Each structure stands twice: as C-alpha cells, then as structure tokens.
Amino acid sequence: MPRPIPVPDATSKPFWDACNEKRLIVQHCTYCDRKQFPPEPECRECGWHFHLSWLETSGRGTIVGYSVTYESRIQAWHPEQPFNNVIIALEEDPVINFHSNLPGVPVDEVPVGATVEVEFLEVTDGQLIPEWRVVS
Amino acid sequence: MAKETGWERNSDPLGIWEHRGKVAMVGRGHSTTDRRWDGESMDKTLGAYSLVAAQNAMEDAGISPDEVDGIISSAGGQANGQPLGEVWAPRPYFDPPYDSEDGLSHVTAEWLAKQLDLKNVTYMNSHGDTVWNLIGQAAQAIGDGRATVCLVTYPNGNMAGRYHQESSLEASGNAQWSSPWGWGLSGQGFTFDQYCRKYGSNHDRMAPFIVQEHKNGRLWPYSYYALHEPEPFTEEDYLNGRMIAKGLSIFDCDRPVQAAACYVVTTAERAKDMKQKPVYILDHTESAFRPRSLVQTLDDTEEWTDIQAKRAYAGSGLTPDDIDLFSPYDGFAVFTQYFLEAFEWRGVKRGDAHDFYAGDISLEGPNPLNAGGGNMGTGRMRTVFITDSMEQLQGRAGPRQVKGKAEIAVTIGVLPGNAGCLVFSSTPD
Amino acid sequence: MAHIDEYIEKRTVTMAILLSFDIDGTLEFGEPPGGVTKEMVQRAHDLGFIVGSCSDRALSSQRAIWKQLDVPFAFVKAKHQLGTVKGEFPADAYYHIGDRDTDVQVAEQAEFGFWWDHEAVSEPWLDL
Numbered sequence: 001m002p003r004p005i006p007v008p009d010a011t012s013k014p015f016w017d018a019c020n021e022k023r024l025i026v027q028h029c030t031y032c033d034r035k036q037f038p039p040e041p042e043c044r045e046c047g048w049h050f051h052l053s054w055l056e057t058s059g060r061g062t063i064v065g066y067s068v069t070y071e072s073r074i075q076a077w078h079p080e081q082p083f084n085n086v087i088i089a090l091e092e093d094p095v096i097n098f099h100s101n102l103p104g105v106p107v108d109e110v111p112v113g114a115t116v117e118v119e120f121l122e123v124t125d126g127q128l129i130p131e132w133r134v135v136s
Numbered sequence: 137m138a139k140e141t142g143w144e145r146n147s148d149p150l151g152i153w154e155h156r157g158k159v160a161m162v163g164r165g166h167s168t169t170d171r172r173w174d175g176e177s178m179d180k181t182l183g184a185y186s187l188v189a190a191q192n193a194m195e196d197a198g199i200s201p202d203e204v205d206g207i208i209s210s211a212g213g214q215a216n217g218q219p220l221g222e223v224w225a226p227r228p229y230f231d232p233p234y235d236s237e238d239g240l241s242h243v244t245a246e247w248l249a250k251q252l253d254l255k256n257v258t259y260m261n262s263h264g265d266t267v268w269n270l271i272g273q274a275a276q277a278i279g280d281g282r283a284t285v286c287l288v289t290y291p292n293g294n295m296a297g298r299y300h301q302e303s304s305l306e307a308s309g310n311a312q313w314s315s316p317w318g319w320g321l322s323g324q325g326f327t328f329d330q331y332c333r334k335y336g337s338n339h340d341r342m343a344p345f346i347v348q349e350h351k352n353g354r355l356w357p358y359s360y361y362a363l364h365e366p367e368p369f370t371e372e373d374y375l376n377g378r379m380i381a382k383g384l385s386i387f388d389c390d391r392p393v394q395a396a397a398c399y400v401v402t403t404a405e406r407a408k409d410m411k412q413k414p415v416y417i418l419d420h421t422e423s424a425f426r427p428r429s430l431v432q433t434l435d436d437t438e439e440w441t442d443i444q445a446k447r448a449y450a451g452s453g454l455t456p457d458d459i460d461l462f463s464p465y466d467g468f469a470v471f472t473q474y475f476l477e478a479f480e481w482r483g484v485k486r487g488d489a490h491d492f493y494a495g496d497i498s499l500e501g502p503n504p505l506n507a508g509g510g511n512m513g514t515g516r517m518r519t520v521f522i523t524d525s526m527e528q529l530q531g532r533a534g535p536r537q538v539k540g541k542a543e544i545a546v547t548i549g550v551l552p553g554n555a556g557c558l559v560f561s562s563t564p565d
Numbered sequence: 566m567a568h569i570d571e572y573i574e575k576r577t578v579t580m581a582i583l584l585s586f587d588i589d590g591t592l593e594f595g596e597p598p599g600g601v602t603k604e605m606v607q608r609a610h611d612l613g614f615i616v617g618s619c620s621d622r623a624l625s626s627q628r629a630i631w632k633q634l635d636v637p638f639a640f641v642k643a644k645h646q647l648g649t650v651k652g653e654f655p656a657d658a659y660y661h662i663g664d665r666d667t668d669v670q671v672a673e674q675a676e677f678g679f680w681w682d683h684e685a686v687s688e689p690w691l692d693l
Contacts, residue, residue, distance in 0.1 A: 078670075
C-alpha cells in the first residue's frame with residue numbers, strides 16, 4: 001500500500017537517517033537530563049539548543065492504549081480500513097511515545113500492556129519508519 | 137491581521153480579574169443555519185450571514201451601528217487563524233464584496249465594519265480564534281478602556297463536499313509524525329480508550345449525555361437539527377452510530393454547518409441603558425498546552441483541564457457550588473467529560489462523568505449540563521454555549537429555561553489543550 | 566415509460582432483489598439532494614423490490630425520510646450494518662446505492678452489488 005512518506009526537515013533528519021540504519025533515537029537535553037520526541041530545535045524545558053544531543057533508545061516499550069481507524073481523513077489509508085492505531089510508551093521513559101499499526105495483530109485485538117520491540121518498515125525506497133511487534 | 141497577544145489571562149497563580157463584573161454581554165444575534173453554502177446564493181455566504189447576525193445582535197441590544205466603537209471577528213474560526221472549513225479558491229471569486237476569500241470562507245472585522253458602515257470604530261481585531269477567546273479578548277479590551285461597545289462575530293463555514301481530507305503522499309511538518317501510521321481522529325479514540333481502561337467505562341455509557349444534548353438542541357431555534365432534522369434523537373440512534381475511530385462514533389462528532397453569530401459586549405455601566413438585561417462577565421481565562429511527547433495522553437488531558445479549572449476558580453473567586461449552569465465544549469463529545477471532571481461541577485470527580493450522565497441531567501432537574509445542547513445538539517457553530525449561557529441568565533431561554541437557579545454560568549472551549557473559559561453572572565458582584 | 570413496461574413484461578421469473586439506498590447525496594430528500602427521486606423508489610417498491618435505506622443518518626432520521634417519501638420501507642440501517650440486512654431479508658440479489666467511497670466500501674464488505682447515485686438515476690435495477 002502506498003502510504004504517506006515522511007519528509008525529513010533540518011530538525012528531524014537525524015531521526016529519519018537513524019531509522020534507515022535501524023536505530024531508534026530521541027533527543028536528549030544534557031542540561032535538563034530530559035528526553036524529547038518528536039525532535040525540536042530547542043529543549044522545551046530550558047529553551048536551549050546547544051545541550052541537545054541524540055540518544056539511542058532500548059527500542060523496547062509497552063502498549064499503553066489504542067484506537068481503531070474506521071474512516072481516515074488520509075486517503076492513502078482508505079484501502080487499509082479498519083486498522084489499528086496503537087500508542088507505545090518507551091521502556092526507559094514512558095512519557096515518550098510512538099505510533100504503531102502493530103502489523104500482524106488483528107484489528108481491535110491489541111494486547112494493551114504487552115511489551116513490544118521496535119522493528120523497521122520500509123515505506124518507500126530508502127526510507128524506513130519505526131514499527132513495533134509484540135514480544136510478550 | 138497580526139495576532140494581538142498579551143491580553144490573555146494565563147499566568148499562574150491568577151488573582152481575581154481586575155475588571156470582574158465591570159464588563160457585560162447584552163445582545164446576541166444569529167443567522168439561520170445551513171448544512172453548507174451552495175456556492176451560488178450570495179445571500180447565504182458566510183459574510184452575508186455574519187452581517188445578519190451582527191444586525192440581529194445590535195437590534196437585540198437596542199443599539200445603532202453608530203454606537204459601536206469596537207469589532208472583533210474570528211477571521212477563520214480556529215485558534216491558528218485558519219478557516220474551520222475549506223477555502224473557496226481556486227474557484228473564481230465574485231463581484232465585490234465577494235472578490236476575495238473575505239466574506240466567503242472567513243470574515244474579518246475590517247470586512248464587516250465596511251459592509252455595516254460602522255463609522256465610529258476605533259478598535260478592530262480580526263485574528264483567528266475561537267468564540268470563547270474572542271469574548272475574553274473583547275472583555276479585556278473593554279475593561280482596559282480600548283472600546284466601549286464591541287461587536288464580537290463568530291462565523292463558521294462549510295462549503296460543498298467534505299473538509300479536512302488529506303490526499304498528499306508526502307508527510308511533511310507535523311504530519312511526518314502521524315500520517316505514516318494513519319493517525320487522525322484515532323487520537324480522540326486513544327484518549328477515550330485510556331479513560332475507559334483507567335476508570336472502567338465504555339462508549340455506550342455516553343448515550344444519555346448525547347441524547348440529552350440533542351433534546352436540548354431541538355429547543356434552540358438556530359440549531360441545525362431544530363431546523364432540518366427535528367425528529368427526536370434516541371438512545372437507539374446513538375448506539376447504532378458508525379464508528380469513525382474506536383471510541384468515537386459519527387454521533388460523537390459534530391456536524392459541520394454554515395452559520396454566524398454576533399454578540400454585543402460593553403461596559404457594565406453602558407449595559408444598563410441597553411434593551412436586554414446585562415450578563416456580567418466575572419472572569420475570562422485562557423490556556424494553551426502541548427503534549428509532553430508525540431500524542432496527547434489522558435495524563436496530559438487531565439493535567440491541562442485541572443489547570444483550566446484552577447484558573448477559572450481563582451480568577452472569578454467562585455467555587456464549583458456557585459455554578460448553576462455549566463457548558464463545557466463537546467465538539468468531540470469526549471471532551472466534555474474531561475472538562476466536567478476537572479471543574480468538579482456538582483461534585484463530579486475524575487472517572488465519575490459517565491455515572492453523572494446516567495443521572496438526571498435534564499433541563500428540569502438539578503444538573504442541566506450543556507442546557508443549550510452543545511455542538512452535538514446544534515451543529516458545529518460553537519456559539520450555543522455563549523448564547524444559551526446568556527439567555528438562561530437573562531431568563532429568556534424559552535423552552536430551554538432551566539427550572540433551577542440561573543445566576544452563574546460557566547462555559548469553556550474548545551480543546552482541553554487550547555481553551556478559553558468564561559464566567560457569567562446575572563449580577564455584577 | 567416503455568422502459569418500465571418492458572421490465573414488467575420481461576420479469577416473468579420472480580426474483581427477490583433488495584435495494585439499499587444511501588440518503589444524503591443519493592435521494593432527492595437528502596442533504597445535499599441526490600438524483601434518486603420518490604417516484605423511482607416508489608416504482609421499485611411497487612414492482613416488488615425490497616427497499617430500505619442504509620445511511621449515516623440516525624435511524625430516527627432515516628425513518629422520517631421514508632415518511633417524507635411516503636413509501637413503505639423494509640429496513641433502516643446505519644452504514645456499517647449493511648451486511649445485517651442479509652440475515653433479515655433473504656433475497657436472490659442485494660444492491661446498495663450511494664455517493665461516497667464509504668458506500669462502495671460497505672457494499673464490498675457486505676458483498677452487495679453497488680451503483681453510484683448518478684448511475685442509479687437510470688434505474689439500473691429494472692434491467693436485472
């Protein structure tokens with residue numbers, strides 16, 4: 001299915017490049033000791049950019065909840081309806097969350113609370129996006 | 137159309153509003169309500185409807201256009217200044233005054249002032265925002281002495297077809313974090329899912345609230361449903377609604393309409409000479425938040441609405457027990473419960489909303505929640521919250537007039553993450 | 566109306582055919598109005614088709630539309646419930662008529678034949 005492809009910008013490019021190397025990274029403010037995702041030009045806490053670096057994550061998380069899309073505003077998704085929309089909280093910092101469609105899990109049978117691990121899905125030539133699979 | 141900032145009351149801790157009870161709402165005016173503009177009838181454009189609403193509001197307040205010295209309009213209807221619906225371009229424009237988007241997909245204060253031939257306007261503002269914020273801004277401007285008699289107009293348009301459809305395969309800007317996974321209205325479904333898991337509830341338990349809103353809305357003459365689908369909306373209707381996203385059926389989403397409203401806001405002193413009983417503004421507060429990470433969670437939602445409630449009580453000096461009428465926004469019906477629980481109206485605490493809905497929330501009973509019917513009962517015009525609050529306090533809500541006391545009304549909207557809250561009173565103190 | 570006479574003459578074998586109409590954008594009393602008129606629906610009913618509606622309108626509102634059409638109807642359903650009609654009304658063929666992608670989608674899921682609103686104005690069911 002052709003799906004919307006992320007278009008990296010100056011701030012997000014390191015994240016998408018890392019995905020292409022099958023690494024899940026988030027921003028880290030060394031001054032505030034705070035993780036940040038999605039990436040932004042500055043730390044939302046201290047407002048400074050020069051303490052921001054990139055940190056590789058464990059790639060593990062927990063399913064905290066979900067919905068099922070029956071009618072999307074995004075036309076490219078119409079042939080896939082209905083599909084799962086799942087939210088993953090990062091293991092080492094549950095405030096940080098990610099999207100998933102949980103490939104392979106039947107619609108509306110999402111195991112909330114389950115542990116998941118990141119994998120990467122090629123959505124177009126040369127662009128991977130993070131996806132997740134249930135491990136326990 | 138630069139956005140005027142600095143007027144918002146959003147710094148914690150807030151004290152009592154310095155103009156508490158010194159600003160009043162007096163008149164209100166509406167256009168009729170259509171499902172959409174047909175692209176042909178120039179007497180049914182958003183501009184034409186805004187003019188009708190403004191004339192009706194001035195007539196209601198008993199003032200002439202020459203008495204108006206301020207005008208605030210939501211150019212777009214949204215907090216970001218964009219029209220809520222689609223724009224008319226690239227279709228060709230019409231003869232003046234419809235030779236641009238102004239008057240078609242949005243309506244600025246400048247356009248209105250010209251068409252209404254308002255000669256004495258010295259304060260004009262038409263940055264985009266929602267109706268709660270516009271009235272808050274008018275209240276502050278009047279309290280600060282920048283205007284004395286201000287029209288606040290709020291147009292909301294709907295062109296042919298469906299809006300907010302996304303056809304691009306390129307996900308840029310914020311969409312790069314959501315569209316590759318087809319995220320959209322599922323956001324409301326996700327928060328509701330978290331709510332139901334945390335507090336042990338389910339979607340069907342929303343039914344009594346939605347049915348009551350439709351019932352109330354049928355009693356408001358400008359409601360889309362009163363005008364076009366007057367048959368009663370039942371629990372059977374709600375429970376058979378098609379899901380758009382799990383936790384959010386088509387009957388939890390408000391129906392886009394073409395309509396405009398206008399309000400006359402003035403000083404408490406000046407209000408005394410006008411035609412209607414003044415409704416005094418005890419407080420206005422504003423708030424804007426961002427999710428801590430990618431998506432808005434229930435934790436975010438509860439934290440934000442708690443802050444909103446705290447600001448409203450601190451700014452007005454009132455407590456939950458003082459509120460007779462509470463009208464929290466319902467543009468997605470799930471919003472209401474988050475506001476209701478944060479404000480603890482009628483003692484409703486976190487997780488209690490659905491039990492509360494199962495009780496008596498009728499106009500005749502002790503807990504008339506959203507007495508005007510909200511967006512669910514009237515359509516996506518967002519103005520019944522203001523109009524009903526006014527009319528209840530003025531004692532002219534007709535068949536919607538609540539049986540209980542109607543002296544203090546509070547309304548808040550539009551989003552848990554971005555809202556204005558208004559506290560109205562039938563007396564200035 | 567040679568078309569109709571032809572149909573009546575041709576239709577010697579009695580087949581149960583169910584027609585499900587979307588409302589908004591499809592029926593003349595919809596919002597926006599569609600091209601399928603009261604007369605077309607009445608004719609289908611009179612000729613023995615099982616007629617009803619399947620729309621995003623509330624069920625109460627759908628019943629009100631049928632009252633306005635003044636045509637006896639067999640069912641009203643929410644769009645996602647189209648498939649349930651099959652269990653309630655055994656028929657030899659099932660068709661849904663609508664104006665949106667959602668109509669196509671629900672028809673496919675329920676294994677109904679489908680006509681767009683603009684196709685329906687020529688009453689293609691009379692050619693079955």
